[in-house]
Amino acid sequence: MTARQRARAELTAEIKAAARDQLAAHGAAGLSLRAVARELGMVSSAIYRYFPSRDDLLTALIIDAYDALGAAAEASASTGDDHLGRWMTLGRTIRTWAVEHPHEYALLYGSPVPGYRAPQDTVPPATRVTAVMAAMASDAAAAGRLAAPAAAPTMTPGLAADTRRIAELLMHGLDEAAVARCLIAWTGLFGTISFELFGHLTNVVTDHADLFDHALRELAAHLGLRPAT
Amino acid sequence: MTARQRARAELTAEIKAAARDQLAAHGAAGLSLRAVARELGMVSSAIYRYFPSRDDLLTALIIDAYDALGAAAEASASTGDDHLGRWMTLGRTIRTWAVEHPHEYALLYGSPVPGYRAPQDTVPPATRVTAVMAAMASDAAAAGRLAAPAAAPTMTPGLAADTRRIAELLMHGLDEAAVARCLIAWTGLFGTISFELFGHLTNVVTDHADLFDHALRELAAHLGLRPAT
DNA sequence: TGTACATCAGTGAACGCGCGTTCACTGATGTAC
């Protein structure tokens, strides 16, 4: 690796770091190449040696954020038989990352950036955190622990087909109803975090971590996860 | 009402309508007074006769959107004993409004607009849709129909206090656990809509209305709502 | 009913600012012989 390559890698990282600061200050729509360049003491046109356009920089930030969240989830994940514990850990890890990186969380799970269309490159990184959930669910199903609740609503044929496809893709061993329960638990998990970070729980609940933990537990019960024996 | 007052009311409405178009095209951060004025064939400074600043226009849009959603929820609400039906109707009404007004939904429930701080005037309109849910829950509790699921997780004292306060404010007759279940159902409902509108279910589920209905039903079961006798 | 005055809507120019992107260029770093 030549000095030039090293310098290039370092500056690319610095540009992204400065862009993340921008994101926090002015949101995704206000991300400005000139401001990034200014923060680094460069001339604005120099950024174009590293990113061909503003949107490409934004894409890089999105990919990095998904990768950071995915890496955090993977790092905290275990493979044991304590599926409830794995669910709780995953949920808490996601929330902690979100609370620590609210603007990146908003970039991923908030309103889409108007005029920006995410390229396909963002899909694999986006899948990482979901895969951790899916692995837990598959293991739980294999251990016979994703018990159906008393009265599961019937499914439309379309939804049944969708859930079957999802099961084949990344949740092996789950039946349609169990996949649907996973989807609901998943949207419930992110819904709670979004409500917290986007200000809809202000003046409603004081200790957000407590509510989140409570919600996680109830969502786990809904999933059919019971404490390990 | 003088002709001047009528003209003023009409133009105020036209400005807000044009601003809503702007919102759809460029997002909240890209809302531009000059573009609004251009669309109406006015000079940009004329807008200042109607709104003292860009942020005030944004506030008006937020209030209008909360009011529109609240009015839709109230209009579809009933008062009968079919609490499950009321929950389903409320959920579907919210989702329908969101799907028909995705940019206004994003304004309310998506990422906060950077640099914009919502004034207190937005709180009462924001409460309207929640009040519909709360009324249903209160009625269901009074009818003894918000049954606790088998094993409710224990609550921290802080969360218990929060839920007690919420019960006093707008969910009379609910115990702490029931309020918590309402919160979870509520975040689950909005979480599902946000996941759909913000693109996290693309290539995952094809018929979003089906999934939403299914989720609504399972959330109702989690709430303890059973079909009416 | 008519007149004098006050109110207010909308104009047009200006201030001072920011943006993304292009382009010809200088000078340093790397490569091939």
Add this chain to the structure above:
DNA sequence: TGTACATCAGTGAACGCGCGTTCACTGATGTAC
């Protein structure tokens, strides 16, 4: 090891555009007598 050439990072000026907000103004609408 030294030289000639190619690659590439960063510069600085420019293009063409947009923005929010202020201000002195014209002319129409409303009000009081």
